[in-house]
Amino acid sequence: MTITLTLNGKKITDQISADCLLIDFLRSHGALSVKRGCETSNCGLCTVFLNDVPVLSCSMLAARADGQTVTTLEGLQDEAEEFGAFIADQGAEQCGFCNPGFIMNAIALLRENPSPTDDEIREYLAGNLCRCSGYEGQLRGIRAFIDYRQERSRS
Amino acid sequence: MNQEKSYQYVNKPVRKKDAMALVTGKPVYVDDIAPAGCLVVKVLRSPHANAIIESINKDIAMKVPGIEAIFTWEDVPNQRFTMAGQTYPEPSPYDRLILDQHVRYVGDPVAIIAGADEACVNKAMKLIKVTYQVLEPLLDFRKAKDNKILVHPEENWRSLCPVGADNKRNLCAHDSCQDGDVEKVLADCDVVVNSTYHTKANQQAMMETFRTYCFMDMYGHLNVVSSTQIVFHVRRILSHALNISPSKIRVSKPRIGGGFGAKQTVVAEVFPAFVTWKTGKPSKMIFTREECQIASTPRHEMEVSVRIGADKAGTIRAIDVYTLSNTGAYGEHGPTTVGLSGHKSIPLYPRLNAYRFTYDVVYTNVMSAGAYRGYGATQGLFAVESAVNELAAKLHMDPVALREKNMVKEGDVMPSYYGETANSCALDRCLARAKDMIGWDKKYPCTDMGNGKVRSVGVAMAMQGSGISGVDVGSATVKLNDQGIYTLTIGAADMGTGCDTILAQMMAECMECPVDSISVFGADTDASPYDSGSYASSTTYVTGKAVEKACEKLKEKIVKVACQALGCSPDEAEFNGKGVTCLTSGSFISLEDIATRSMCGNTEALEVTESHSSPVSPPPFMVGMVEIELDRETGHVDILDYVAVVDCGTPVNPNLARVQTEGGLVQGIGMALYEDIQYDSKGRLAENSFMQYKIPTRLDMGKLRVEFESSYEPTGPFGAKSIGEIVINTPAPALAHAIFNATGHWFRELPITSEKIAMAD
Numbered sequence: 001m002t003i004t005l006t007l008n009g010k011k012i013t014d015q016i017s018a019d020c021l022l023i024d025f026l027r028s029h030g031a032l033s034v035k036r037g038c039e040t041s042n043c044g045l046c047t048v049f050l051n052d053v054p055v056l057s058c059s060m061l062a063a064r065a066d067g068q069t070v071t072t073l074e075g076l077q078d079e080a081e082e083f084g085a086f087i088a089d090q091g092a093e094q095c096g097f098c099n100p101g102f103i104m105n106a107i108a109l110l111r112e113n114p115s116p117t118d119d120e121i122r123e124y125l126a127g128n129l130c131r132c133s134g135y136e137g138q139l140r141g142i143r144a145f146i147d148y149r150q151e152r153s154r155s
Numbered sequence: 156m157n158q159e160k161s162y163q164y165v166n167k168p169v170r171k172k173d174a175m176a177l178v179t180g181k182p183v184y185v186d187d188i189a190p191a192g193c194l195v196v197k198v199l200r201s202p203h204a205n206a207i208i209e210s211i212n213k214d215i216a217m218k219v220p221g222i223e224a225i226f227t228w229e230d231v232p233n234q235r236f237t238m239a240g241q242t243y244p245e246p247s248p249y250d251r252l253i254l255d256q257h258v259r260y261v262g263d264p265v266a267i268i269a270g271a272d273e274a275c276v277n278k279a280m281k282l283i284k285v286t287y288q289v290l291e292p293l294l295d296f297r298k299a300k301d302n303k304i305l306v307h308p309e310e311n312w313r314s315l316c317p318v319g320a321d322n323k324r325n326l327c328a329h330d331s332c333q334d335g336d337v338e339k340v341l342a343d344c345d346v347v348v349n350s351t352y353h354t355k356a357n358q359q360a361m362m363e364t365f366r367t368y369c370f371m372d373m374y375g376h377l378n379v380v381s382s383t384q385i386v387f388h389v390r391r392i393l394s395h396a397l398n399i400s401p402s403k404i405r406v407s408k409p410r411i412g413g414g415f416g417a418k419q420t421v422v423a424e425v426f427p428a429f430v431t432w433k434t435g436k437p438s439k440m441i442f443t444r445e446e447c448q449i450a451s452t453p454r455h456e457m458e459v460s461v462r463i464g465a466d467k468a469g470t471i472r473a474i475d476v477y478t479l480s481n482t483g484a485y486g487e488h489g490p491t492t493v494g495l496s497g498h499k500s501i502p503l504y505p506r507l508n509a510y511r512f513t514y515d516v517v518y519t520n521v522m523s524a525g526a527y528r529g530y531g532a533t534q535g536l537f538a539v540e541s542a543v544n545e546l547a548a549k550l551h552m553d554p555v556a557l558r559e560k561n562m563v564k565e566g567d568v569m570p571s572y573y574g575e576t577a578n579s580c581a582l583d584r585c586l587a588r589a590k591d592m593i594g595w596d597k598k599y600p601c602t603d604m605g606n607g608k609v610r611s612v613g614v615a616m617a618m619q620g621s622g623i624s625g626v627d628v629g630s631a632t633v634k635l636n637d638q639g640i641y642t643l644t645i646g647a648a649d650m651g652t653g654c655d656t657i658l659a660q661m662m663a664e665c666m667e668c669p670v671d672s673i674s675v676f677g678a679d680t681d682a683s684p685y686d687s688g689s690y691a692s693s694t695t696y697v698t699g700k701a702v703e704k705a706c707e708k709l710k711e712k713i714v715k716v717a718c719q720a721l722g723c724s725p726d727e728a729e730f731n732g733k734g735v736t737c738l739t740s741g742s743f744i745s746l747e748d749i750a751t752r753s754m755c756g757n758t759e760a761l762e763v764t765e766s767h768s769s770p771v772s773p774p775p776f777m778v779g780m781v782e783i784e785l786d787r788e789t790g791h792v793d794i795l796d797y798v799a800v801v802d803c804g805t806p807v808n809p810n811l812a813r814v815q816t817e818g819g820l821v822q823g824i825g826m827a828l829y830e831d832i833q834y835d836s837k838g839r840l841a842e843n844s845f846m847q848y849k850i851p852t853r854l855d856m857g858k859l860r861v862e863f864e865s866s867y868e869p870t871g872p873f874g875a876k877s878i879g880e881i882v883i884n885t886p887a888p889a890l891a892h893a894i895f896n897a898t899g900h901w902f903r904e905l906p907i908t909s910e911k912i913a914m915a916d
């Protein structure tokens with residue numbers, strides 16, 4: 001079958017098999033930030049935006065993205081860099097394999113709720129597993145980023 | 156010996172060199188850089204725990220369009236090897252073939268399938284017809300020694316080192332050592348604890364599963380690009396497995412998505428390497444999470460029996476440890492992990508009248524174990540630290556006071572740690588600080604909250620090593636380039652831990668230059684100097700020292716070239732990072748000009764390689780204390796506060812040391828409370844996905860607080876010891892202790908799930 005979708009601002013049309021998963025479609029179109037960490041929708045590594053809403057691309061058929069807009073970290077480089085710098089300043093990026101999914105979801109959280117509490121952060125990101133960091137450094141990074149943004153908007 | 160020194164780049168929270176690439180999702184991992192058009196490699200796995208392959212019919216499978224090759228046991232060299240990434244001759248027995256007619260666990264490879272894409276490979280896999288002679292499996296490791304079922308009956312099994320292995324007894328290793336008469340001292344003790352503890356074959360569960368891609372290059376060399384901690388060992392192991400010269404193999408690694416020891420074993424590499432060598436075509440193998448769970452290289456399951464005796468006043472007089480370790484179907488890391496269960500637990504209490512440590516490592520028909528952060532010390536410390544807590548309870552003594560009285564202090568000789576002296580040890584300060592941070596005196600042992608919930612605290616200490624003494628080799632090549640920038644080439648592998656950066660920090664400190672002036676390259680067997688690899692907590696301590704040594708020599712060479720330009724002698728010249736000054740004439744030549752000069756009419760290479768190995772392995776130490784809230788009805792445990800105080804010598808990068816600690820604590824918490832491994836009567840593993848194998852999420856870990864109490868290790872680079880492994884060791888014993896303080900039950904088997912707690916009453 002043929003699908004057409006907008007990936008990171010670019011319209012693409014391609015032939016796919018009916019059982020093609022969105023994650024595989026995206027990786028084969030150069031969105032290599034999208035990672036697979038499991039086969040059971042448990043790890044959150046493959047998080048992308050479908051029309052600005054975070055979804056697990058491993059659990060969605062590419063066909064369902066037909067006519068829609070998909071954004072991966074490749075399409076959010078400025079935001080990733082700005083936010084990611086705060087993770088990097090904690091050394092919390094570690095191996096980095098979980099980072100794209102985690103950062104996509106953190107961006108989604110902060111778009112929805114610009115000043116979340118620690119518990120709201122933990123709750124929202126609960127589906128993003130990380131085996132390296134123990135999560136605390138990620139939390140410190142998010143907090144520092146929120147502080148920086150609030151500081152900036154005040155001045 | 157606390158030499159507080161101030162540094163410019165060491166002991167500073169420098170950002171990791173690869174950080175921005177990682178947070179922006181750049182394609183830096185194996186599967187991101189594998190060329191399109193690689194053959195996809197998968198293996199058909201045995202459904203039986205113990206069976207002989209009678210026949211394999213691949214005719215129909217070969218007809219699936221896109222299939223390139225299918226290999227079976229008849230196609231591979233009949234030469235046994237080990238997949239353990241260890242220094243040659245490996246202590247792990249040579250008990251593997253790439254494919255074997257005898258399959259020894261559910262998941263053991265039966266056939267290698269290579270094809271144009273995943274779909275055709277999966278289709279072909281279903282069409283391979285295998286008939287098995289199914290044998291009774293040996294699943295209970297307590298019954299394995301001298302069982303009539305032999306996991307390795309074959310005649311060409313061999314053990315290269317005297318580790319006490321005997322395949323005709325299902326023994327992968329056996330040893331015993333002692334100092335003093337344990338039986339006599341124990342008989343004379345006022346109080347003796349005698350308990351047995353059981354830990355499971357936990358999965359490293361790194362987010363990036365095992366993966367490798369291979370291609371033939373323009374020299375006819377087999378190139379292996381792999382997510383590995385051990386490029387040089389991979390080259391040697393592939394040369395053994397494929398029976399080809401190592402000169403024909405090049406192994407390199409890109410960024411690694413987590414290792415934790417899993418990638419210290421050659422899990423994925425042999426299959427695509429074999430395919431590319433045979434077909435000449437590029438290929439890749441990407442493990443699924445399920446394969447990672449059922450056919451990889453987890454922690455050794457151990458049953459550790461501890462007898463510990465003390466006098467009434469709380470002086471610990473004797474410790475006797477017996478460890479039974481389950482290496483599973485193959486012996487990777489079997490003979491070595493077990494040693495740490497005693498040698499890195501008993502020495503916490505060095506002033507004993509006697510100790511004894513005995514072990515057996517047995518083969519069974521379950522997945523082979525391997526290396527996982529902590530490497531046996533984790534299991535041993537769960538047992539010994541739990542036994543010390545049980546002893547405190549029996550003595551009616553505060554377990555912190557019992558430790559204060561008996562624990563290792565700086566300057567102590569540790570007989571059970573190969574007689575080494577604790578030349579750097581701030582464990583006493585760690586304990587005092589942790590006690591203060593958590594408010595031990597107020598909270599111990601527990602507070603009934605009056606709503607069915609109890610709050611309680613628990614404590615444990617830990618140690619590890621810093622590299623394998625007399626074995627591990629770390630090397631560094633340092634080079635001055637155009638415009639005065641440096642290259643640091645290493646064979647150690649940064650697996651997210653940040654060794655590229657901390658080694659560059661050390662070089663920056665030596666060369667008095669910004670970290671950004673140093674470009675780090677590695678690891679690549681054709682370009683890097685030899686390094687055993689990143690394991691055994693060796694990189695900071697061993698490779699770091701090599702960096703320091705290489706920089707000293709490079710400075711001398713730079714001065715030499717500078718002196719030719721300045722017309723002065725080296726003893727009149729001074730290097731200051733920016734260039735070289737002639738102290739007599741006051742003339743100066745910049746680093747940039749020296750570099751330029753070195754590329755024109757020069758005969759002095761401005762490049763140095765140095766190797767380092769250490770005769771000792773100075774232990775880092777730490778204390779973990781936890782406060783929990785336990786629901787008596789459901790058995791649910793909430794971690795309220797976890798306090799960890801670590802002595803890793805000088806923390807080279809405090810940010811990275813902190814995150815290492817936090818990451819290790821959470822893995823340890825998973826091991827203690829959630830992560831279970833259960834086999835059914837046929838040897839099938841229940842926890843074959845993240846759905847069943849529950850690793851901690853960010854809702855499971857409570858608040859973690861990490862602090863450092865640093866000693867100064869005189870043999871380490873800038874006073875540093877290791878940090879990577881020790882940090883996983885305290886949660887299991889500390890949580891078991893807190894749960895005892897809340898419930899009055901000792902849980903001696905991990906994980907301590909809510910169900911077990913609720914059922915215990």
Ligand code: FES
Nearest residue numbers: 095098130131132
């Ligand atoms: S950084 Fe390695 S899994 Fe999160």
